[in-house]
Amino acid sequence: MQIYPTMSPLDLGDKQGSAVALGYFDGIHLGHRAVIGGAVDWARAHGAAPAVFTFQLPAGSRMKGRRLLSTEDKHRIIAGLGVEHYLVPAFEDIQAMTPEQFVRGLVTDCRARALFCGENFTFGAKAAGDPGLLRQLCAPLGVEVYVQPMAQFEGKPVSSSRIRSALEGGDIPAANAMLGAPYAIRFPVQHGAGLGRTLGVPTINQIYPAGYQLPRYGIYITRTTIGGASYPSATGLGSRPTVNDDPAKVTCETFIPGFSGDLYGADPVVEFFAYLSPSKKFDTLDQLRDCIQNAARRAQEYFQ
Structure with missing residues (x-):
């Protein structure tokens, strides 16, 4: 898996563009795996390269809660899901982008043909963009957008915050079920x-x-x-x-x-x-x- 620490063009070789999974993916839980798996499956079916776009928070940031994975393990798990290209710019480099700038840069750098995200995905400055706006901005560019429904566990959406709560309570079976792995x-x-x-x-x-x-x-x-x-x-x-x-x-x-x-x-x-x-x-x-x-x-x- 090639890792790109800045917004830069992907080295796709002879691949026909890419399919990109979008998200922070802090725990690589069932919902994250569904989004990433969708991009990987689409890419394989269309001769494209499977890619992930995420971002790196500043050291010590609590914006997304306490960490569930080290950076190295996050890379290892994502590579194991079949991802070939991994974009992880610093949050400071993308936080001021408008939704339009974000989509334009992503599509240009990744030669994206399809984007995958979860129902609760947000993007652009002040989280102004949502899946509906993503579809609206991608339609004239000929880029398909696939929105994965939230994964469920015991009748409620799987989330990293639920996994943290399960760990805090010692409910390891619940945490493992939501993570999709121990x-x-x-x-x-x-x-x-x-x-x-x-x-x-x-x-x-x-x-x-x-x-x-x-x-x-x-x-x-x-x-x-x-x-x-x-x-x-x-x-x-x-x-x-x-x-x-x-x-x-x-x-x-x-x-x-x-x-x-x-x-x-x-x-x-x-x-x-x-x-x-x-x-x-x-x-x-x-x-x-x-x-x-x-x-x-x-x-x-x-x-x-």
Whole structure:
């Protein structure tokens, strides 16, 4: 997948124009996948190149809520959906464009023959454009516009805000259903205090970067993928109340029974499947060890 960090012409080679999916695509949830999939399918059927147009928010921006994916994982997932060209200019570069300027630039740079978006898509300065205006502006240019209906889960539209709420409540099955894939993290393994190793339950320590959505504090059934191999695992997310005097310090520690090896600096993928219990302070370290081992047994049973 070719990535374009500015509004610039796509290198389409001998492809007959492009089909472009439009949106922010922050979680790559079911609705996003439908929009992107529509563009990919249309492009393949018409000899065109499948493309995505999105934008990059400034570092630390909360405009779209806390992050569900890293930039790298967002690129990886979108490429895996069959997208060949990915335009991601900075938001500051496009925020002042009128709807007319936006469409003209998009169609020119992408040689777009078809555009795909969701029902709630907006574009142009102050979000002045909607799917109806998109159709109106594209009609004289001979560009087709396809508007995907909102994906539904339990009778309500799927949205990134609903996914964040599900994660905050520990409802991992709901979050995974709306995402269309397991909620996962891929953060570098960092050095911790080494207590797990002392207790016979060594854990990998991953820290959520600032600005990311945190799931509910507690213990989870997870699956950890290392070098192409996947292992049932148990993950504790929170302030480690038994051994930590700083409640503001949040860690994400995963015990992978049956795995041994040095993962410091690596970035294994930890997928979440079920919430087991809230964090609690144990009276002894033996009780803490027993809790971790019990969670690991439940994880192994879950994946049998």
